[in-house]
Amino acid sequence: MNKNSKSFELLFRGLAILLAVLFASLVLLLAKANPLEAFRYLIVGAFGTTGKILDVLVSWVPLALATAGLLFTFTAGLWNIGVEGQITLGAVFTTAALRLLMNSGLPPGLIIFLAILAGALGGALWASLVGVLKIYGGVNEIFGGLGLNFVSVAITIWLIFGPWKRPGTGSMSGTEPFPRELHLPVLGNSNLSVWSLVLAVLGIVLVYILLRNTYFGLRLRAVGKNSRAAFLLGVPTNRYAMLAFFLCGIFAGLAGAVQVTAVYYRLIPSISSGYGFLGLLVAMLVNFNAIWAALVAFFFAALNIGSIQLPLMMRLDSTLSGVIQGSLVLFVLLMDGVRRRITGKR
Amino acid sequence: MNETILIGLAGVIAAATPVVFASIGETITERAGVINLSANGTILLTAMAGFAVAVNTGSLLLGFLTGALIGALVAAIVAFSSITLKQSQVAVGFVLALMCRDLAYFLGDPYNSVSGPFLTPTPIPLLKDIPVLGTLLFKQDILVYLSYLLIIGAALYMFKTRPGLILRGIGERPAAAFVRGANVNRLRYLYTILGGAMVGLAGPMYSLSYKAGWKGTISGLDGIGWIALAITIFGGWSPIKAAFGSYFFVFLQWLGLVLQSSLTNIPSQVLQVAPFPLMILALLLVNIGNAEWVERALAAMPDRLRHLISGLLRSLRSSPPASLGVPFENE
Numbered sequence: 001m002n003k004n005s006k007s008f009e010l011l012f013r014g015l016a017i018l019l020a021v022l023f024a025s026l027v028l029l030l031a032k033a034n035p036l037e038a039f040r041y042l043i044v045g046a047f048g049t050t051g052k053i054l055d056v057l058v059s060w061v062p063l064a065l066a067t068a069g070l071l072f073t074f075t076a077g078l079w080n081i082g083v084e085g086q087i088t089l090g091a092v093f094t095t096a097a098l099r100l101l102m103n104s105g106l107p108p109g110l111i112i113f114l115a116i117l118a119g120a121l122g123g124a125l126w127a128s129l130v131g132v133l134k135i136y137g138g139v140n141e142i143f144g145g146l147g148l149n150f151v152s153v154a155i156t157i158w159l160i161f162g163p164w165k166r167p168g169t170g171s172m173s174g175t176e177p178f179p180r181e182l183h184l185p186v187l188g189n190s191n192l193s194v195w196s197l198v199l200a201v202l203g204i205v206l207v208y209i210l211l212r213n214t215y216f217g218l219r220l221r222a223v224g225k226n227s228r229a230a231f232l233l234g235v236p237t238n239r240y241a242m243l244a245f246f247l248c249g250i251f252a253g254l255a256g257a258v259q260v261t262a263v264y265y266r267l268i269p270s271i272s273s274g275y276g277f278l279g280l281l282v283a284m285l286v287n288f289n290a291i292w293a294a295l296v297a298f299f300f301a302a303l304n305i306g307s308i309q310l311p312l313m314m315r316l317d318s319t320l321s322g323v324i325q326g327s328l329v330l331f332v333l334l335m336d337g338v339r340r341r342i343t344g345k346r
Numbered sequence: 347m348n349e350t351i352l353i354g355l356a357g358v359i360a361a362a363t364p365v366v367f368a369s370i371g372e373t374i375t376e377r378a379g380v381i382n383l384s385a386n387g388t389i390l391l392t393a394m395a396g397f398a399v400a401v402n403t404g405s406l407l408l409g410f411l412t413g414a415l416i417g418a419l420v421a422a423i424v425a426f427s428s429i430t431l432k433q434s435q436v437a438v439g440f441v442l443a444l445m446c447r448d449l450a451y452f453l454g455d456p457y458n459s460v461s462g463p464f465l466t467p468t469p470i471p472l473l474k475d476i477p478v479l480g481t482l483l484f485k486q487d488i489l490v491y492l493s494y495l496l497i498i499g500a501a502l503y504m505f506k507t508r509p510g511l512i513l514r515g516i517g518e519r520p521a522a523a524f525v526r527g528a529n530v531n532r533l534r535y536l537y538t539i540l541g542g543a544m545v546g547l548a549g550p551m552y553s554l555s556y557k558a559g560w561k562g563t564i565s566g567l568d569g570i571g572w573i574a575l576a577i578t579i580f581g582g583w584s585p586i587k588a589a590f591g592s593y594f595f596v597f598l599q600w601l602g603l604v605l606q607s608s609l610t611n612i613p614s615q616v617l618q619v620a621p622f623p624l625m626i627l628a629l630l631l632v633n634i635g636n637a638e639w640v641e642r643a644l645a646a647m648p649d650r651l652r653h654l655i656s657g658l659l660r661s662l663r664s665s666p667p668a669s670l671g672v673p674f675e676n677e
Contacts, residue, residue, distance in 0.1 A: 079440075147629075157613055334431065
């Protein structure tokens with residue numbers, strides 16, 4: 001077989017998936033569980049009924065939004081680990097806007113719209129903070145972002161137990177739920193809001209076009225591939241890095257806004273639900289392609305929803321989904337390295 | 347000194363010990379030029395696995411060895427993929443940080459809230475009777491004493507011995523070290539695995555000592571590894587400063603808990619994260635001297651002010667090993 005062919009690359013991808021499945025099976029055997037049974041519950045749990053498939057889409061929306069945003073920072077060669085905090089601040093800003101406007105007499109649709117915009121702003125501001133720390137303070141974005149993630153959780157918990165606490169006493173179950181008219185409407189009796197689905201699809205398409213077919217995308221790629229060379233060729237690299245953070249923050253903030261207006265209808269302590277970190281894993285797999293990101297995010301969301309069955313049916317912890325997602329990315333990275341070593345390509 | 351405060355501070359030293367191990371382990375790895383970002387997952391996984399082994403075998407020693415072994419294994423994956431396969435260290439480390447965490451929660455489920463063995467303090471005769479210092483330093487468990495040796499030993503090794511010089515060399519100028527006969531990649535493997543084993547020990551130090559037992563997601567260990575990584579930078583890649591950073595961080599958390607009683611309207615979770623903004627501020631202080639605009643701003647200042655500020659920044663400043671995260675090829 002031609003060592004440089006596309007099929008050679010696919011072969012190694014397939015091998016990576018196989019290894020990830022084997023690894024997950026091994027882990028299941030260690031937990032004294034039958035792997036085939038577990039995989040069957042994962043699939044049935046995600047696709048068994050129309051309701052389950054719609055649940056997968058509910059989980060897909062924030063994941064796809066976060067991943068779409070992360071493609072900007074990935075393209076610019078930045079590790080935006082602060083994305084979790086950006087989702088959280090998006091949710092905080094959305095909650096703040098809803099609380100502020102809920103008795104204003106404005107039409108509910110407009111209030112929700114403004115609240116989602118506020119979420120985008122919150123995420124963007126929090127992301128810009130990471131950018132400013134990195135570009136003007138020399139603080140590596142990984143550590144600035146991590147620190148701000150912890151701070152964002154503290155802000156959320158302080159709000160839930162302090163200024164925004166439920167009548168009576170605050171609790172870890174979150175703030176008082178918003179009235180029904182401030183929920184994004186859902187499809188039939190499912191949990192899926194069509195509006196949030198449209199938002200995510202539009203986001204994916206927008207990012208795809210921006211990164212693939214515009215001068216902006218080209219320059220952003222140049223910054224990511226070789227910042228020094230891009231700078232010497234006249235690309236304002238600092239401004240582009242800031243912009244990448246800002247855009248990523250908008251999308252992360254939207255993910256947080258969706259969590260409040262279409263999923264939980266209130267602010268809860270772990271409102272980001274780990275979608276930011278999961279988005280980073282997705283973004284690592286898809287080589288800057290937003291369409292692939294949408295597909296992989298769908299698969300990951302299906303694992304999330306499917307794994308809910310494990311504690312119910314097999315008394316296993318649902319974190320198996322994270323083990324599968326992680327091992328998949330790990331083996332893809334490893335097999336990619338092996339392939340490059342064999343073909344001698346860098 | 348007030349006895350309660352003294353015992354509280356002794357608790358700070360005990361609580362900081364796993365962080366000391368983890369941050370010095372990471373310091374050694376990064377000095378060799380490799381970033382191992384997996385610490386957070388490693389610590390959770392080794393806390394769970396070390397506890398599980400100790401429960402099943404009744405042997406604390408085997409529990410700790412398991413921790414070190416798993417830490418070394420995870421680090422070996424990072425080393426293999428970055429040194430041999432030339433993949434991104436950050437990517438592999440981050441994936442491992444997440445995957446090992448979930449693996450810990452998944453496999454640790456049957457051990458959740460099971461009671462098991464744990465290490466008890468061994469006061470050192472004579473030394474424990476020294477006023478103040480005795481209570482503070484010498485009524486601890488064996489691991490704490492081991493950490494004192496580690497801090498001093500790592501610092502001496504790194505800065506006063508020839509192998510230590512080579513360790514710093516392969517992180518700063520690997521090509522120069524190579525010309526002088528150092529097998530750069532083999533040494534990077536060695537120090538990554540050694541550092542990983544030390545990070546791995548931090549896990550059982552919680553589950554078999556300071557925070558005995560395994561409680562799944564509410565074990566309160568999620569985040570420790572990230573803190574250790576930040577302390578490595580804050581400590582300017584020096585073992586002594588990393589230890590100081592660990593004590594300082596845990597001291598701040600303890601202070602938060604103490605103040606809790608007088609600040610009852612602030613939830614404890616908020617005070618627990620109080621050190622993080624300070625950590626960011628500290629990172630800002632040690633890094634801002636490296637920023638371009640600061641140099642430009644300094645150049646525009648009057649001489650005396652410039653000397654004062656640049657001197658201050660220089661004393662705070664820390665720069666990473668020059669070849670941190672850069673693969674080495676001996677061609």
